[in-house]
Amino acid sequence: LALKRRGGLTKSKKKKKLKKAPPPAPVARAPRAPLSWSLSPEEHMAAVSNAVASAADGIQTALADGNFFAKESFLDERSVQAMAEEARRLDPTLVPSQSTRYEAGNTIAYDKEGVRSTQILGGNDYDKAPRLTEYVVSLTAALSGVAGQVRPLSPSRQTNKLAVCDAIGASYPKHIDNGGGDDPRLLTAILYLSGDVDGGRFRSYQATEDVVTAEVAPAPGTFVCFWSDRLVHDVSAVTRLDEARWALTVWLCTDDDVVEATPDEVLAAHWPHLRDS
Numbered sequence: 135l136a137l138k139r140r141g142g143l144t145k146s147k148k149k150k151k152l153k154k155a156p157p158p159a160p161v162a163r164a165p166r167a168p169l170s171w172s173l174s175p176e177e178h179m180a181a182v183s184n185a186v187a188s189a190a191d192g193i194q195t196a197l198a199d200g201n202f203f204a205k206e207s208f209l210d211e212r213s214v215q216a217m218a219e220e221a222r223r224l225d226p227t228l229v230p231s232q233s234t235r236y237e238a239g240n241t242i243a244y245d246k247e248g249v250r251s252t253q254i255l256g257g258n259d260y261d262k263a264p265r266l267t268e269y270v271v272s273l274t275a276a277l278s279g280v281a282g283q284v285r286p287l288s289p290s291r292q293t294n295k296l297a298v299c300d301a302i303g304a305s306y307p308k309h310i311d312n313g314g315g316d317d318p319r320l321l322t323a324i325l326y327l328s329g330d331v332d333g334g335r336f337r338s339y340q341a342t343e344d345v346v347t348a349e350v351a352p353a354p355g356t357f358v359c360f361w362s363d364r365l366v367h368d369v370s371a372v373t374r375l376d377e378a379r380w381a382l383t384v385w386l387c388t389d390d391d392v393v394e395a396t397p398d399e400v401l402a403a404h405w406p407h408l409r410d411s
């Protein structure tokens with residue numbers, strides 16, 4: 135917005151000057167336009183819908199089998215770059231991301247080391263992140279149609295998180311996104327936007343054994359989705375950080391507000407101390 139205003143002011147000043155006496159204009163290099171300006175909302179939203187449509191069979195198969203779906207270069211590179219650029223512009227507004235741990239029967243919230251986040255709200259905030267907002271809306275509409283054939287999903291209800299890991303050692307402890315109850319999140323969809331790291335890998339676990347089943351490197355453009363109330367996962371510690379790791383997670387929601395609680399055998403395998411407390 136600030137850039138637009140500045141551009142606008144410069145233009146009108148030039149016009150006024152030109153009317154009086156045209157000075158010999160020095161050849162100024164045009165400022166590099168943000169990438170998102172070269173990509174229209176329509177093009178971007180179509181790219182998101184098309185990405186989901188192209189992956190529909192794979193997504194449905196993986197979700198029906200209780201697996202996660204992952205695809206590199208899921209979304210058009212121009213879209214990913216425009217989103218990454220907007221994300222980096224929001225960096226100063228991100229706040230420390232919280233996690234919880236269980237100690238002596240109590241849930242304790244703590245700041246995750248090296249992880250900060252914010253939510254893409256749209257509405258009055260649309261101009262702060264237009265391509266990110268359009269992605270969230272378009273992805274929710276398209277993905278709810280595809281994944282909703284396996285378990286019902288709202289076509290528009292979502293919540294989301296734009297997160298950056300920008301410190302060596304940053305990680306996410308093992309968890310299930312939704313432990314059940316009145317949390318309506320049913321499907322987790324993650325798009326990695328930018329980053330150059332070692333570690334920081336998304337890892338899935340067997341439901342009833344403390345065993346890693348697969349890993350995904352957070353390469354820009356890679357997309358992952360899974361049931362929020364079923365998949366046990368974590369993020370391994372970042373061990374090399376040449377460029378911060380940016381991810382946008384969208385959680386698609388149910389309409390009926392009831393999500394299954396984590397089964398006892400899953401708790402027993404991964405968090406035995408939780409059952410005892």
Ligand SMILES: O=C(O)CCC(=O)C(=O)O
Nearest residue numbers: 306311324336369381383
């Ligand atoms: O960034 C990732 O790879 C996963 C993050 C995650 O598990 C979460 O935010 O719940």
Ligand SMILES: [Fe+2]
Nearest residue numbers: 309310311367
């Ligand atoms: Fe998660």
